[in-house]
Structure formats: structure tokens, C-alpha cells
Amino acid sequence: xxxxxxxxxxxxxxxxxxxxxxxxxxxxxxxxxxxxxxxxxxxxxxxxxxxxxxxxxxxxxxxxxxxxxxxxxxxxxxxxxxxxxxxxxxxxxxxxxxxxxxxxxxxxxxxxxxxxxxxxxxxxxxxxxxxxxxxxxxxxxxxxxxxxxxxxxxxxxxxxxxxxxxxxxxxxxxxxxxxxxxxxxxxxxxxxxxxxxxxxxxxxxxxxxxxxxxxxxxxxxxxxxxxxxxxxxxxxxxxxxxxxxxxxxxxxxxxxxxxxxxxxxxxxxxxxxxxxxxxxxxxxxxxxxxxxxxxxxxxxxxxxxxxxxxxxxxxxxxxxxxxxxxxxxxxxxxxxxxxxxxxxxxxxxxxxxxxxxxxxxxxxxxxxxxxxxxxxxxxxxxxxxxxxxxxxxxxxxxxxxxxxxxxxxxxxxxxxxxxxxxxxxxxxxxxxxxxxxxxxxxxxxxxxxxxxxxxxxxxxxxxxxxxxxxxxxxxxxxxxxxxxxxxxxxxxxxxxxxxxxxxxxxxxxxxxxxxxxxxxxxxxxxxxxxxxxxxxxxxxxxxxxxxxxxxxxxxxxxxxxxxxxxxxxxxxxxxxxxxxxxxxxxxxxxxxxxxxxxxxxxxxxxxxxxxxxxxxxxxxxxxxxxxxxxxxxxxxxxxxxxxxxxxxxxxxxxxxxxxxxxxxxxxxxxxxxxxxxxxxxxxxxxxxxxxxxxxxxxxxxxxxxxxxxxxxxxxxxxxxxxxxxxxxxxxxxxxxxxxxxxxxxxxxxxxxxxxxxxxxxxxxxxxxxxxxxxxxxxxxxxxxxxxxxxxxxxxxxxxxxxxxxxxxxxxxxxxxxxxxxxxxxxxxxxxxxxxxxxxxxxxxxxxxxxxxxxxxxxxxxxxxxxxxxxxxxxxxxxxxxxxxxxxxxxxxxxxxxxxxxxxxxxxxxxxxxxxxxxxxxxxxxx
Numbered sequence: 001x002x003x004x005x006x007x008x009x010x011x012x013x014x015x016x017x018x019x020x021x022x023x024x025x026x027x028x029x030x031x032x033x034x035x036x037x038x039x040x041x042x043x044x045x046x047x048x049x050x051x052x053x054x055x056x057x058x059x060x061x062x063x064x065x066x067x068x069x070x071x072x073x074x075x076x077x078x079x080x081x082x083x084x085x086x087x088x089x090x091x092x093x094x095x096x097x098x099x100x101x102x103x104x105x106x107x108x109x110x111x112x113x114x115x116x117x118x119x120x121x122x123x124x125x126x127x128x129x130x131x132x133x134x135x136x137x138x139x140x141x142x143x144x145x146x147x148x149x150x151x152x153x154x155x156x157x158x159x160x161x162x163x164x165x166x167x168x169x170x171x172x173x174x175x176x177x178x179x180x181x182x183x184x185x186x187x188x189x190x191x192x193x194x195x196x197x198x199x200x201x202x203x204x205x206x207x208x209x210x211x212x213x214x215x216x217x218x219x220x221x222x223x224x225x226x227x228x229x230x231x232x233x234x235x236x237x238x239x240x241x242x243x244x245x246x247x248x249x250x251x252x253x254x255x256x257x258x259x260x261x262x263x264x265x266x267x268x269x270x271x272x273x274x275x276x277x278x279x280x281x282x283x284x285x286x287x288x289x290x291x292x293x294x295x296x297x298x299x300x301x302x303x304x305x306x307x308x309x310x311x312x313x314x315x316x317x318x319x320x321x322x323x324x325x326x327x328x329x330x331x332x333x334x335x336x337x338x339x340x341x342x343x344x345x346x347x348x349x350x351x352x353x354x355x356x357x358x359x360x361x362x363x364x365x366x367x368x369x370x371x372x373x374x375x376x377x378x379x380x381x382x383x384x385x386x387x388x389x390x391x392x393x394x395x396x397x398x399x400x401x402x403x404x405x406x407x408x409x410x411x412x413x414x415x416x417x418x419x420x421x422x423x424x425x426x427x428x429x430x431x432x433x434x435x436x437x438x439x440x441x442x443x444x445x446x447x448x449x450x451x452x453x454x455x456x457x458x459x460x461x462x463x464x465x466x467x468x469x470x471x472x473x474x475x476x477x478x479x480x481x482x483x484x485x486x487x488x489x490x491x492x493x494x495x496x497x498x499x500x501x502x503x504x505x506x507x508x509x510x511x512x513x514x515x516x517x518x519x520x521x522x523x524x525x526x527x528x529x530x531x532x533x534x535x536x537x538x539x540x541x542x543x544x545x546x547x548x549x550x551x552x553x554x555x556x557x558x559x560x561x562x563x564x565x566x567x568x569x570x571x572x573x574x575x576x577x578x579x580x581x582x583x584x585x586x587x588x589x590x591x592x593x594x595x596x597x598x599x600x601x602x603x604x605x606x607x608x609x610x611x612x613x614x615x616x617x618x619x620x621x622x623x624x625x626x627x628x629x630x631x632x633x634x635x636x637x638x639x640x641x642x643x644x645x646x647x648x649x650x651x652x653x654x655x656x657x658x659x660x661x662x663x664x665x666x667x668x669x670x671x672x673x674x675x676x677x678x679x680x681x682x683x684x685x686x687x688x689x690x691x692x693x694x695x696x697x698x699x700x701x702x703x704x705x706x707x708x709x710x711x712x713x714x715x716x717x718x719x720x721x722x723x724x725x726x727x728x729x730x731x732x733x734x735x736x737x738x739x740x741x742x743x744x745x746x747x748x749x750x751x752x753x754x755x756x757x758x759x760x761x762x763x764x765x766x767x768x769x770x771x772x773x774x775x776x777x778x779x780x781x782x783x784x785x786x787x788x789x790x791x792x793x794x795x796x797x798x799x800x801x802x803x804x805x806x807x808x809x810x811x812x813x814x815x816x817x818x819x820x821x822x823x824x825x826x827x828x829x830x831x832x833x834x835x836x837x838x839x840x841x842x843x844x845x846x847x848x849x850x851x852x853x854x855x856x857x858x859x860x861x862x863x864x865x866x867x868x869x870x871x872x873x874x875x876x877x878x879x880x881x882x883x884x885x886x887x888x889x890x891x892x893x894x895x896x897x898x899x900x901x902x903x904x905x906x907x908x909x910x911x912x913x914x915x916x917x918x919x920x921x922x923x924x925x926x
Contacts, residue, residue: 008031010042010044010045013028013031013032013035013042013045014028014045014048015028016028016031017029017032017045017048017049017052017053018048018052022056022058022060022061025052025053025056025058025061026058026060026061026064029049029053029061029064029065029068030064032045032049032068033064033067033068033071036068036071036072037071039747041073043073046072046082046084047084049065049068050084050087050088050091053065054087054091059100059102059103062095062103062106063106065091066106066107066110069088069092069110069114070110070113070114074116074119075116081116081118081119085116085118085119088119089119089122089123092107092110092111092119092123093122093123093126095107096108096123096126096127096130097126101133101135101137101138102137104130104133104135104138104141105135105137105138105140105141106141108127108130108138108141108142108144108145109141109144109145111123111127111145111148111149112141112144112145112147112148113148115152117152117153117156120149120153120156121156124149124156124157127142127145127146127149128146128157128163130142130145131143131146131163131164131167136173136175136176139167139171139173139176140173140175140176140179143164143167143176143179143180143183144179146160146163146164146183147160147164147179147182147183147186147187150183150187151186151187160183160187161183161184161187161188161191164180164183164184165180165184165188165191165195167180168180168181168184168195169195174206174207174209174210175207175209177206177207177210178207178209178210178213181195181210181213181214182213185213185216185217189217189220192217193217193221196214196217196218196221200231200232200235203235203238203239204238204239204241204242208242208243208244208246208247211239211242211244211247212246212247212250214235215236215239215247215250215251215254216250218232218235218236218254218258219254219257219258222258223258229258229259232258233255233258233259233264236251236254236255236258237251237255237267239251240252240267240271245275245278245279245284248271248274248275249271249272249275249288251268251271252267252268252269252271252272252291253268253291255267255268256268256295260298260299262299262302265295265299265302266302266305268295269292269295269299269302269303269306270306270309272288272291272292272295273292273306273309273310273312275288276288276289276309276310276312276313277309277312277313282316282318282320282321285313285316285318285321286320286321286324289313289321289324289325289328290324292310292328293324293327293328296328296331296332300331300332303332304332304333304334304337307329307332307333307334307337307341308337308340308341308344310325310328310329310332311325311329311341311344313325314326314344314348317359319359319362319363319366322363322366323366326366326367326369326370329341329370330370330373330374330377333374333377333378335378338374338377338378338380338381339381339384341374342371342374342381342384342385343384345367345370345371345374345385346371346384346385346388348363348367349364349367349368349371349385349388349389349392350388352364352367353391353392361399361400364392364400364403365399365400365403368389368400368403368404368407369403371385371389371407372407372410375407375411376414379414379415382411382415382418383418383421386407386408386411386418386421386422386425387421387425389404389407389408390404390408390422390425390426390429391429392404393405393426393429393432393433393438393442394429394432394433394434398435398437398438399819401433401435401437401438402435402437402438402441402815405438405441405442405445406441406815408422408426408445409441409444409445410618412445412449413611413614413615413618414618419449420455423445423446423449423450423455426442426445426446427446427458427459427462429442430442430443430446430462430463430466430518431462431465431466431516431517431518432517433517433518434517434521436521436526436528436529439518439521439529439532440528440529440532443463443532443533443535443536444532444535444536446459446462446463446536446540447459447535447536447537447538447539447540448539448610448611448614450540450543451543452547453544453547453548456540456543456544456547457544459540460537460540460544460556463533463536463537463540464559464563465516466516466517466518466519467516467518467519467522467533467563468515468516468519470562470563470565470566471566471569471570472519472522472523472566472567472569472570473569473570473573518533522567522570523570527567527571527580527581527584528584530567530570530571530580530584530588531583531584531587531588533563533567534564534567534587534588534591535587535591537560537563537564537591538560538564538591538594538595538606539606539607540556540560541553541556541557541560541595542594542595542598542603542606542607543607544556545598545603557595557596560595561592561595561596564588564591564592564595565592567588568580568585568588568589571584571585594606616859620857620859621857624811624857625811685704688704688705688706689702689703689704689705690702690703690705690797690799691797692716692796692797692799693776693794693796693797697721697794698720698721698722698726698792698794699718699719699720699721699726699729699776699778699794700717700718700719700721701716701717701718701719701731701776701794701796702716702717703715703716703717703799704716704717705799705801707801707805707806710763710764710877710878711742711761711762711763711764712739712761712762712764712772712801713759713760713761713762714733714759714760714761714762714772714799715757715758715759716731716757716758716759716760717755717756717757718731718748718750718755718756718757718758718776719753719754719755720750720751720752720753720754720755721753722752723752724752724780724781725749725750725751725752725781726749726750726778726779726780727749727778727779727780727781728747728749728777728778728779728791729747729748729749729750729756729776729777729778729779730745730746730747730748730776730777730778731745731758731760731774731776732745732774732775732776732777733745733760733762733772733773733774734772734773734774735762735770735771735772735773736770736771736772736773737770737771737801737908738764738765738770738908739762739763739764739765739770739772739801740762740763740765741760741761741762741763742760742761742762742763743760743761745758745760746758750778764801764806765878770800770801771798771799771800771801772798772799772801773796773798773799774796775793775794775795775796776793776794776796777791777792777793777794778791778792779791779792780792804850804851804916806876806877806878807850807851807852807874807875807876807877807882807909807913808851808874808875808876808877809851809852809853809873809874810853810873810874810875811853811855811873812855812873814855814871817855817871817873817883820881820883820903821883821885821903823905824881824883824903824904824905825905826903826904826905826906826907826910827901827902827903827910828901828902828903828910828911828913828914829899829900829901829902830899830900830901830902830914830917830918831898831899832888832896832897832898832899832900832921833918833921834896834921836896837890837894837895837896838890839865839866839867839868839888839889839890839896840861840868842868842886842888842896843861843868843870843886843888845920845921846872846884846886846900846917846920846921847872849916849917849920849921850872850874850884850913850916850917850920851874852872852873852874852882852884853872853873853874854870854871854872855870855871855872855873856869856870856871866889866890867887867888867889867890868886868887868888868889869885869886869887869888870885870886871883871884871885871886872884872885872886876909880904880905880906880909881904881905882902882904882909882910882913883902883903883904884900884901884902884903884913885900885901885903886898886900887899887900887901900917902914902917
């Protein structure tokens, strides 16, 4: 590392190489190798290395020499081998005959990387002799050397496969045997198949590294000759007893690929579930779960039998593994297994009770969501889990309690036969609820679903007990000194706008140990909750008129009016953390008027229309969730009637080897057959081409940008437009943003008029608009000949990487959206500036431009209105969330004004999305 000063020159390196000290020689070689790797050319030092380093017998020097021979330029400017390479070849031959096995093995391994036939040719006899060396390390590397040479220059060693086959038949070392079989597999497949057929019964006794190659060969052979399938599948089944988990995993994958019989799929699924239980590595568990997900799509009935084995993966503490396991379980659950599955999920929920921590709360939320999904699929199972879940209504963790109460709210509406049981449990749990948010939903349920006389009376008694005696002011005055002041903070409403909400400190609600929790919340200044209490009491009073005489109903109404008056008195007293807001005061006053003179229309509105609105909302949400699910039946076929169809069984013998290599995946074949394999047409390819230089520049360059999941491929076409050759032409790139170049550029020589495709890989680490910039540098013949002349440079246009390639529309619940909106710290506020005059049309334009999903239901956006508020959501391929709130209004002059707010956890996605919206909303015509 020469960051602190200039790198050593040739003389300094030569002094180190000529030193008699081994350490100095090693340092000199290391410096020389690093400079060569960085593009320096030092041809004069080659002879110095041969004279002073080659004779040294130190193992470290020998190893460094092999690296040096790999990186040094071996040909002259005329393309012919340098004369010095004869000495290098002689040195390599001596090392191949060296008495030390380590030096022999390392030299043989180095020969695998050598691509100069002139150097390799004299060494062939020595390499063959090493195939029979007494030490396994030498034989192992000798086989690899034969493999590499035969693959690149088969004319140098035409008898290579025969020699290696003899080694395979006589060899006892597992590593050497695997290398030999691997070579036959790739270069002489018929020999490998013949060996496998003769030794099929002994495969189970081979080493695991050889068994893996055998499995790969079996997959290819069976695809080529389906008639031999049964023989090889029996061999695969025997390998399931292997001690190696890698072999078991590959056996399962091979079996699934080669057979669709229930027995084979069951054996594969069994091995996957065993790996789930036995492996402690979370990455392995995630991979196995992905394989089970793929298997579930093709063979769901077989996997339904193993749902309980899959559920064992919940023992892992990793939340990703638990989430995948629950997703698979929910898809596989069947009527005969729902009871056992629900029992396991109920036990898991009970385990989380009393445990604190974010992970525990998140896991509990996952379990509740899964139980919810299972209860919707199998309504009869809901009765077993709902009572257990309702124990969490008073949980200290608010998110878990909210999930439970929302789940219960849906079950009460969709399963009428469970209402009586659930409402009894709800009334019993009401005094334990300490969260204002949970209490609001619970009170709404009590007001809506307490229908007959007994239920209304019981609900009224429970509520009065939770509220305590009137007036509220006296009780509040007693604890005013010790009750902490409520902290007013903004609350995100469903439309993304803010409202004032009071939040009392932990323990504020429990300032008096004997005080009911609901009363404590009200006394603490939560007047939003007070309006919900007033609504519930009003509904109960109106419903009581259906069951009791008018005189008794009037007494009930008077009792409720007394409680409502007490709430208004509490709000006006100002002794709580804050005074009552005008909206809450107006609503409570309105309930007093309704109770004093209830008309039939108002009664119908309170007792019928509310529940109808809730039922409609549930139906819309279920329809939206169904629409979000990927279609399993409809597949658009866009293959033409006269397209060529390849039938594997009808291929010619000569074509089989190459065809199998190219199409070694049934899924690819199936995708091609039904037309789901996406093929980019020429016009869409042209849109991705970016011109980098001008047509009059000496070098013309254009880039075709391909965006994959986590990397970007640049295919740059470079054309020499001059009448002179360009030497040492190099494409030098740099990046701005979270982009990283994967490899250093290579140098090329371009003749006049010649073109070259230069590929560059760029890794992407986050969702952010990135920029790639750079230049093309080259030498002209004047500069290359050593006379006066500068290195030429052509600066390239910038390539902008679009954020839209990395985000995709996604869905989430309103609850999750609001939680993320409150949590994310980066906000970008974009003012609306557009020519569109219709608010709904503008929203559609923003959704289309940003590739996001509108979470606000269509029913909420209907009607002719001058203002609109909607939430948009998208997720990046890196798992980052992008939240957008659009709030716009049409002014009197017809123009639209307002703001688009973007929130995310990272700064990059908020800024990039804001720039995209700013760019897209300008210049839009109505």
C-alpha cells in the first residue's frame, strides 16, 4: 500500500530482488506483482526475477513466483512468446519434478490458469507422470491440470480422458476421484455414464464431494434418456441416508426435477423438513423454506400432510424464518389439519405472553395475522383461538392489543354465531384495557353488537363500573398534583393529515391503583376517547327503548345524559392536561340533543347505518386483497402458432449434449411453452441505449443499460472512427451514489473502423438515483512509439440510473402505513405545480409516474370534490419502504395547489422520489 508516498521505482525493486535475504526478495516480488496488477509495465525486471528468484528454494518465494508468472506479460508487441519464457518453462518443469509434494501440487494448480500452449507443450510428459505420484495432493492437482489443458488445448493431450478414466478406476483418494469424475463429466460424458452404470451400487459409499457430482450427472442423463429413470432414481433414494446435508439437499432437488410421483415428492419434502429441524444456520433454513414454497406450488396436496413438520421451524428465533414458515403453513392448512395447526399457533401465542421486546411483539403480530387468515379460511376454527387472543386486549404492548381487537372486530361481523361468546369475553376484558386505541375499538363493538335486553343491560353496567362515579372533576382534583401533564402530539389520520391527540405518560393512567383504567384515560385528558364513550352510551340508551317500557328508557337516557354532562364538565374545567377540543365538545353536545328528542331517522342512523358502513368497508378490503393476490389460473399466452416447438425426446443424438446444456431446467421449458418467458423486443431495447460521445468524436460510444435485481450491466459499444489504430484503449468509469464498480477496466487495441463491446458490472446497494460518469483514454501510434505525444481522452456523457427500476407497487394496512409514517425520519415535501385541473386525474398521473400503489380505496375517492387526500405505497427490491401522501385542492381559478409528502427510512429514496415527482408533474397537459 503506497498511499502515503510514491510507489518504488524499478531500481528500488531490482535491489530488493537481488538481495540475498529471503524476506527482502519476497517483499520485492509482492511490490512488483501489485504494480503489475495496477497496470504498470516493467519488462526489464523479468530477467532479474529469473536470475535471482528462480534459484531460491524457499516455499514462500516459489508461491509468489507462480503468482508473478500468472500476471506478467508473456508475449511481445508482435504477439509472439518472449524468449525468456523458455527459461520459465524449464523452471516449471523442474518444479514439477521437485521432491517436495507441496511445490509439485502448487505448480500443477498454477498450470490450470496458464493459457499459453507454447509453454504447456513441453510440460505434458511431466504432468502425465504426476498422475501416478504416491501423494494424493499431487495426483489431485495433476488431474485438474489435465482437465484444464484438455478443455483449452485438446490437441496437446488427446488421450486426456482415457488417462483420467484409468486414474478414476484405480484411485482411492475421495478428492482425486471427484476431480477425475468431474473431468469425465464435462469432457467425455459417455465415459462418466459408463463408470456410473458399472458402479451404481457403490455410489452410497463414495465421499460426499463425489456424490454431488454424481447427482448432477444423473440429472443430465435422465433428461437425455428418460427410459433409464427408474434405475437412477433408486440410486438417488439410497443417497438420502447420507451423513452430508449438502448431498441430502441435492438429492431432494434432483428428485423433484426428475419425478413428479407422490412417493418421490414425499421423500424430497421429508428431507427438506429434516433439514429444517437439524440445521442451525439460518441461511440454510431460509433456502430450504424457499424450496418448500416452490414445491407447494406444484404439489400442494403432498405438502399438506407435512404441515406440522414444517411448523417446527417456528422454534427458530429469526423473524424471517418464522414469517416464511407461517406463510407456507397458511397456504397448506386443510380442514383435517386446521385443528392441530390452530393448537400450535395458540401455544406459540401463549408463549409470547409476559415476554417483552420488539422481536417478541413482532412475532406475536405475525401469529395473530396468521390466525386471522386461517380463521377466515376455516370459520369453525375461530371459536378455539379468539378467547385466547382476547387475553391480550389488556397487553402492555399496544401494537399486539390493537391487532387482536381489530381481528376480533372482523370476526364478530363475519361470524354471527360467535358474537354472543365474544361479546361476553369483551365485556369481561374491558376493565383490563389500558390502551386508548384498543379501548376505542372495544367500546365501538360494545355499542354495535350488544343487541338483546340482557346484553344491553350488562354492557351498560360494565361501562358505568369502568367510568366510576360522577362527577369526574372531584376524582381528578385529588390526583392533579401527582398526575403528569398530558403531552399533546399530532396524530396521523386515515387521509394522511394531522389532528391533535393527547398522549398520557406511562403510568399516568394508573396514578391511582384503585381507579378504573378507562376513567384514568379520560381524566388524563383523552377527549377523543370521551367522544367514543359518549357514542357507545348513546347507542345503548337508544337500543334499550326496544326492550323496556318508555318510562324505564327515559331513566336510562337521563343516566346517560348525566354521564355526558360530566364529560363536558371535565373538559371545560381545564384541570386535565388540556381542555376539550371544539370537535369533541360538539359531538358530545349533539348526543345530549339526540337523547332528549330521538327521532326514528336518527335512531336508524345510529343503530343500522353504522354497521352497514363497516360491513361495506370489510367487503371492499377483502375484494382489494383478492385483487392483489397473483392469479393462479390466467396465463397470457403470446407464442405464435408457427413458432418452433422443441421436443426433447425427438432430438437427434448429435444435438443432445449441447441442447441439454442449454435447456437444463424444466421450468424454463414450461415458461417458453406457455409464453411467460419475457422477451424484450427491439424497440424497448432502444429505449435503454444511452449515447455517450458525439458522432464527430474520434471514439464513438453508446451504452445499453440492463438493470437486474442487485446490479447494473453496462454493455458499451466503442467504435474507432479515425484512420489510425488506437492502443491501450481503456474505458474508465466512476460512480456517484450507492453504486460500486465490480472490476477494473481492461485495455484494448482497436484498428481503424473496428468496434468493440466492453461490459461493466455495477453493484447497487440501495434505492437511490445514481450517476455513472467517466472517459475513454487511448494512445495514438505517435504516443505509443515513444515519441512526443499525449495520451488522448474523450469525456463521456453521464448515465443516470432511474429509481423506478428498483421500486414496485406494494400493499400494507392503514395501521402499518401510519406506524411507518410516524417512525420514518426523512421527509421530502414537494409543492404541486401542474397544468392538470382535475384532482383525481392528477392523482392517477402521480401513481403512474411513481410506479406506486394507491392505498386509499376507490370508494373514498368517488364523487365530484374540489379536494383530495390519498396515500401511496411502494417497496424497493432492497426491502426499503416508500410512503407518499398526496393532499391537493382545486382553487377558485381552476388550478390545483397542495403538497406531496414523501417519507422513507433513508435519505436517498426520499430525495430521488421527490426529484422524480417534480420532473414528471411539470409540463403535463390536461
